Amino acid sequence: MTDPVEVDERGEDFDAFYRDQFPRIVRLxxxxxxxxxxxxxxxxxxxxxxxxxxxxxxxxxxPDLWLRRVAVNRAISRRRRTQREIVGHxxxxxxxxxxxxxxxxxxxxxxxVRRLPRRQAAAIVLWSVVGHTYAExxxxxxxxxxxxxxxxxxxxxxxxxxxxxxxxx
Amino acid sequence: xxxxxxxxxxxxxLDAMPISTPEPDVVVASSVRHRRRQRMxxxxxxxVLVAALVTVGIVGWNGHAPVDDRATLAPPSxxxxxxxxxxxxxxxxxxxxxxxxxxxxxxxxxxxxxxAEVVEVARQGVGGNVAxxxxxxxxxxxxxxxxxxxxxxxxxxxxVGESDGSLGVKxxxxxxxxTELVASGNVxxxxxxxxxxxxxxxxxxxxxxxxxxxxxxxxxxxGEHVFILDVPIDDLGAVLVVFMDESGVxxxxxxxxx
Numbered sequence: 185m186t187d188p189v190e191v192d193e194r195g196e197d198f199d200a201f202y203r204d205q206f207p208r209i210v211r212l213x214x215x216x217x218x219x220x221x222x223x224x225x226x227x228x229x230x231x232x233x234x235x236x237x238x239x240x241x242x243x244x245x246x247p248d249l250w251l252r253r254v255a256v257n258r259a260i261s262r263r264r265r266t267q268r269e270i271v272g273h274x275x276x277x278x279x280x281x282x283x284x285x286x287x288x289x290x291x292x293x294x295x296x297v298r299r300l301p302r303r304q305a306a307a308i309v310l311w312s313v314v315g316h317t318y319a320e321x322x323x324x325x326x327x328x329x330x331x332x333x334x335x336x337x338x339x340x341x342x343x344x345x346x347x348x349x350x351x352x353x
Numbered sequence: 354x355x356x357x358x359x360x361x362x363x364x365x366x367l368d369a370m371p372i373s374t375p376e377p378d379v380v381v382a383s384s385v386r387h388r389r390r391q392r393m394x395x396x397x398x399x400x401v402l403v404a405a406l407v408t409v410g411i412v413g414w415n416g417h418a419p420v421d422d423r424a425t426l427a428p429p430s431x432x433x434x435x436x437x438x439x440x441x442x443x444x445x446x447x448x449x450x451x452x453x454x455x456x457x458x459x460x461x462x463x464x465x466x467x468x469a470e471v472v473e474v475a476r477q478g479v480g481g482n483v484a485x486x487x488x489x490x491x492x493x494x495x496x497x498x499x500x501x502x503x504x505x506x507x508x509x510x511x512x513v514g515e516s517d518g519s520l521g522v523k524x525x526x527x528x529x530x531x532t533e534l535v536a537s538g539n540v541x542x543x544x545x546x547x548x549x550x551x552x553x554x555x556x557x558x559x560x561x562x563x564x565x566x567x568x569x570x571x572x573x574x575x576g577e578h579v580f581i582l583d584v585p586i587d588d589l590g591a592v593l594v595v596f597m598d599e600s601g602v603x604x605x606x607x608x609x610x611x
Contacts, residue, residue: 198377199377202374202377203374203377206372206374206375207372207374210372211367211368211370211372214367215367224372228375231377283370283371283372283373284367284370284372285370286363286366286367286370287366290363290366290367293359293360293363294363294367308360309364311360312360312361312363312364313364313367313368314364315364340356340357340360343356343360344356347356347359
């Protein structure tokens, strides 16, 4: 049972924030997780954290950047865990088909992104899917703008090299 | 098509995918339940802490030696981790033939801390996914983050802890990034650090740590520098020991939050 007082304290503006951000976060996390179900779970967890701190967050200029930071960090943690958990594979076998249906080439590209070092992967997804500036990427990944630019540049180089190698073979 | 165009186009196609949004009530209800659970966890922790303090008091009353090296290392909830030179680890007078021996002794030390229930101690080769992983029970959702600025101006992030309630320190899974830690000159002068305690993604207490401490006698660890970073935050004590070789490359790390 929910606590009606705590729910009311957060009001309708959280609902609006939630409805606006949920699909964006899912689309952001999909390339990093490769599974829509996991992306949706992480999006909900991240928004739950946002709800708990909505009193402060609502005063931020860009609460969406805070939310993206939390979501990306959760995706990174999740990725580390699933790498060593067979459970993840079992879940994959039973996961329902989601609404994200991409072409084979797009899925392949995001698959290559997931093989990148995790911060590079996060940076390139923030750059390509969300269209964030380097300054925003730096804020989300908690690094400087130049470091964010370096992450994106290295990610592009690595992806280009991987694709070239595949073409050659 | 260039890689830039390929990525942007793929991003646009993904952005056009429909996503159905569950009702926010689901998240709100989970959030409230989570908050209640956290309160219960903290309340339970307080009860355990009081019991531990009573136990320590009884042991002291019975005449056992109250202070030894281990006691000076106890976290704030059971003693204090400070930055005073008498609380640096390893304590003065101890020397080790290798970082490995030092690391094992550290783990043994942590195992002796009350309140630190070590779940798993895994050791892998340097450059692997995990240099030393020390997992201990901790409050749900608590993570520790260390951000270090390197001499070349770039930043290096070390994250500690998992959102599932376990806590640990990991070497950088990317491997490559550790090579970016190469620094010329005195690493201790070149690296500044900042710690955060992160609870469910919320940075509770950003603070600048003092410059990494190079304890006396560290040269006796086979030429490897040992940095000990510890910080008491509220009821939690956090410590991270980073082993670097003389070129500044991280060769090992361990620690935890208690």
